[in-house]
Amino acid sequence: xxxxxxxxxxxxxxIFGRTNVGKSTLFNCLVEKKQALVSNIAGTTRxxxxxxxxxxxxxxxxxxxxxxxxxxxxxxxxxxxxxxEAKVQQQARQYLTLADLILFLVDAKTGLLPMDKQMxxxxxxxxxxxxxxxxxxxxxDNFRQAGEIAEFNKLALSEPWPVSxxxxxxxxxxxxxxxxxxxxxxxxxxxxxxxxxxxISNGVKSAKKGGPAKExxxxxxxxxxxxxxxxxxxxxxxxxxxxxxxxxxxxxxxTREPQDTEIIxxxxxxxxxxxxxxxxxxxxxKGLEKHGIAKSLKALEKSDIALLAxxxxxxxxxxxxxxxxxxxxxxxxxxxxxxxxxxxxxxxTKKYSNYIYDSFPFATWAPIHFTSALTGSKVKKILDLVLxxxxxxxxxxxxxxxxxxxxxxxxxxxxxxxxxxxxxxxYELKQIKDNPPxxxxxxxxKDNLHFSYVRFIxxxxxxxxxxxxxxxxxxxSKNKGARGQHNS
Numbered sequence: 001x002x003x004x005x006x007x008x009x010x011x012x013x014x015i016f017g018r019t020n021v022g023k024s025t026l027f028n029c030l031v032e033k034k035q036a037l038v039s040n041i042a043g044t045t046r047x048x049x050x051x052x053x054x055x056x057x058x059x060x061x062x063x064x065x066x067x068x069x070x071x072x073x074x075x076x077x078x079x080x081x082x083x084x085e086a087k088v089q090q091q092a093r094q095y096l097t098l099a100d101l102i103l104f105l106v107d108a109k110t111g112l113l114p115m116d117k118q119m120x121x122x123x124x125x126x127x128x129x130x131x132x133x134x135x136x137x138x139x140x141d142n143f144r145q146a147g148e149i150a151e152f153n154k155l156a157l158s159e160p161w162p163v164s165x166x167x168x169x170x171x172x173x174x175x176x177x178x179x180x181x182x183x184x185x186x187x188x189x190x191x192x193x194x195x196x197x198x199x200i201s202n203g204v205k206s207a208k209k210g211g212p213a214k215e216x217x218x219x220x221x222x223x224x225x226x227x228x229x230x231x232x233x234x235x236x237x238x239x240x241x242x243x244x245x246x247x248x249x250x251x252x253x254x255t256r257e258p259q260d261t262e263i264i265x266x267x268x269x270x271x272x273x274x275x276x277x278x279x280x281x282x283x284x285x286k287g288l289e290k291h292g293i294a295k296s297l298k299a300l301e302k303s304d305i306a307l308l309a310x311x312x313x314x315x316x317x318x319x320x321x322x323x324x325x326x327x328x329x330x331x332x333x334x335x336x337x338x339x340x341x342x343x344x345x346x347x348x349t350k351k352y353s354n355y356i357y358d359s360f361p362f363a364t365w366a367p368i369h370f371t372s373a374l375t376g377s378k379v380k381k382i383l384d385l386v387l388x389x390x391x392x393x394x395x396x397x398x399x400x401x402x403x404x405x406x407x408x409x410x411x412x413x414x415x416x417x418x419x420x421x422x423x424x425x426x427y428e429l430k431q432i433k434d435n436p437p438x439x440x441x442x443x444x445x446k447d448n449l450h451f452s453y454v455r456f457i458x459x460x461x462x463x464x465x466x467x468x469x470x471x472x473x474x475x476x477s478k479n480k481g482a483r484g485q486h487n488s
Contacts, residue, residue, distance in 0.1 A: 010052065011060040011182040014095045016123065017105035018115045022138040024049070026105060026165035027064035030175065032261075056302075058179040063095050096123070101132055101182055103174075104157055108137040112151045120155040134177060136161045140170065172260075220262060220269035221390045224300050224332070227309035228319055232339045235373035236309055237261070237274045240382060265383045268390075273299050300326065304435075305333040305389055305469070307382065312338040312352060312370065316359040324360045331436045333389045333470040334366040337382065342372035365462055366469050389469035393435045397465060402429045402439075409460050418448035427479070429457070438473040445479045 015023045031051040049064040096102065104123065106116050124130060137149040140162035152160040161177065163170035225233045241261065261272045275296035300306060306327045310320055327334050336356060341347065349370055357364045369385060371378045397405075406429045415424045424447035432440050441457070443449055458472050 011100040012063065012095070012098055013053075013060050013101045013103065013178060013182065014063045014065060014099040015103045015105055016065055016096060016119075018113070018119055021105045021107040021110075022165050023064050023105055026103070026136070026138060026163070026171075027051075027062060029165045029168055029171055030062055053175075055175040056179050058182070060100075060178070060182055063099075065095055096126065099132065101134065101178060102127075103136050103178075104133050104155075105136050105138055106152055106155075106160070107139055108149050108162065109139045112154060116152075116155065120157055124157070130157050133157050134161060134174075134181070135159070136163055136174065138163055138165050140164055141167065220271045221305065221386060222271050222273070222303045223305045223307060223386055224273045224275060224296075224303035225307045225309060225337075226275050226296060226300055226323060226327070227337075228311075228317075228323070231309045231311045232373045233309045234274050236307070236337065236339060236371075236379070237272055239373040239376050239379045240272065266387065268387055270383065270386060273303065275299050297326065300332060301330055303330075303332050304393060305335065305386055307335050307337050307386075308366075309337045309339050310356075311340050313340045313343040316356065321360055324363050324366075328363065328471050331471055331473070333393055333436065334363060335382070335385050335389060335469055336360075336363075336366050336368045338368055338370045339373055341370045342375050342377060365467070365471075385469075392466050392468040392470045393437070395437060395465055395467060396434050397431045399430055402431065405429070405461070405464060409457060413453075413456060415443075416450040416453040418450040422447060424449045432475070433473075436470055436473070437467060438475065440475045440477050442477045442479065447478065449476055 015027055017023055027049055030053055051062055053060055053062045102123065104120070106112070123133065127133070135152060135155060135157040137152055137160040140149065141164045149160045149162055161170070161174055163174055165171070225237055227233050241263065261274075263270050263272065308320075308323060308327065310316060324334065338352065338356065344352075347370075349368075352370070353368050356368055360366070367385060367389070369378065369382060371382065373379060406426060410426065415426055417424050425444050426441055426449070427444070428440075428442040430440055430442075432438050439461070441449065441454070454474050454476065458474055461467065461472060
C-alpha cells in the first residue's frame with residue numbers, strides 16, 4: 001500500500017465548534033506547528049487545516065474546520081454554495097460526515113452561549129450518537145477555572161475536558177483520550193470511499209505543501225527530562241533545541257504537562273519530553289501540581305532514557321535520590337545532568353562527581369555531564385551521550401561470549417556463597433533480553449549465591465562490554481526451585 005493510501009486509512013479527528021472558541025489554536029498546539037492562522041476575528045479560518053498527528057505510537061488526521069455560523073435544519077450534499085462563507089461551512093459539514101471522532105470545542109472564559117446549545121443539538125441530530133464526540137472546554141488557564149466548566153454539562157455531550165490550547169495545559173491528557181477512542185480504521189467500504197480519500201489526500205498535501213513523503217526512520221529514542229522543581233529542565237530543553245520550545249520561568253511548577261518534541265540528530269529520531277518538577281511536597285498537594293507530577297512519572301514509565309537534572313549549585317537531597325530510585329525501578333537508562341555549572345567558581349569535576357556518586361551509590365554506572373543551560377556550555381554533547389547510552393541498551397551478547405567471560409571471572413574470584421556451607425556452582429550465564437539488558441545466572445538446585453557476587457558479575461559485564469548508563473537486571477535461576485532477581 002502506498003503512502004497516500006496509508007494517509008487515507010488513518011482515523012479522522014475533527015475540531016468542531018462555533019466561531020472564535022480557539023479551534024485553530026488547539027489545532028496548532030496538537031500538530032506542534034503554526035499552520036493555522038490564529039486571530040480574535042470570528043471566521044478567520046476558511047479552508048480547513050489538515051495535518052497528521054502521532055501520539056503514543058498511534059497516528060490520526062486532525063482537521064481544523066471553519067466556524068459554522070448558520071445551522072440549516074439538515075445537511076444537503078447536493079447544495080452548491082455561492083458565497084465563501086457558505087463554502088466554508090459546507091466543507092466543515094463534509095468533514096463531520098467523515099469524522100471518526102469529533103472534538104466539540106467551547107470557550108470556558110465566555111461560558112455557555114445559545115450558539116453552543118444550537119450546535120450541540122445540530123451535531124447530536126446529525127450524528128445520531130454522542131460516542132464519537134469529546135466535549136473540550138478551551139481557555140482553562142488555571143485550576144480555579146476548572147470548576148467553572150460544569151455548566152457545559154447542560155449540552156449533554158460528555159463531561160467537559162479542560163484544556164488551554166494557548167499554553168498546552170491538559171492537551172497531553174486530551175491526546176491520550178483521543179488515541180484511546182479511535183480504533184484502527186479497517187479497510188471498510190466507508191473508509192475506502194473516494195470522497196474521503198480525495199478530501200484527506202488534498203488536505204494532507206496542502207498541509208505539507210506537496211512535499212515528498214518522509215523516509216522511514218528507526219523507532220525514536222524516548223528521552224525524559226526529569227528533576228525537582230526549578231533545576232532548569234525547561235531551560236535545558238530549550239538550550240538543546242536552540243530555540244524557546246517551552247515556557248521558562250523561575251517559578252516552580254511552570255511546566256505542568258509533559259511536552260514532547262521530536263528531533264532528528266545524526267540521523268536518529270529522538271523524542272525529548274520536558275516534565276513537571278517532582279517534589280515531596282508536590283506529591284501531597286491537590287490540583288494541577290499533583291496531576292503534573294503523576295504525568296511526569298507516567299512519561300518516565302514510557303521512556304528509554306532519563307536525563308536527571310540537578311542543580312549542582314545546591315546540596316543534593318533525599319528527593320534527588322528518590323528520583324534515581326524511580327528511574328532505576330522503571331528500567332530507564334540514566335544520565336545525570338549537573339546543571340548550573342556556570343555558578344560554580346572552582347570547577348573540580350572529580351570532586352563533584354564523587355559527591356554525586358556518594359549521594360547516589362546505587363547509580364555509579366550513570367554518566368555525569370556538567371553543563372549550563374543558561375550559557376549553553378556543553379549542552380550539545382548531551383545528545384551524543386543519549387546516542388551512546390541508547391547503543392548500550394541494545395547490546396546483545398551471544399552464549400559463547402558469555403561462557404568465555406564467565407570462565408575468566410570465576411578464575412579471578414570464586415563464587416561466594418550466601419546461606420549454608422556449600423560452595424555455589426554457576427552452570428550458565430546468558431542474556432535473555434535487551435533494551436534494557438537482562439541476564440540469567442543458573443546455579444545448582446541447592447546452591448545459594450551471595451548478592452555481592454551478583455553485583456561483582458554485573459560490574460565486570462560493564463567493564464568488558466559497556467552498557468553505559470543502563471541498569472542491568474540479573475536473574476538468579478536454580479536448576480530446580482525458586483528464582484531471585486537483582487537490579488544493578
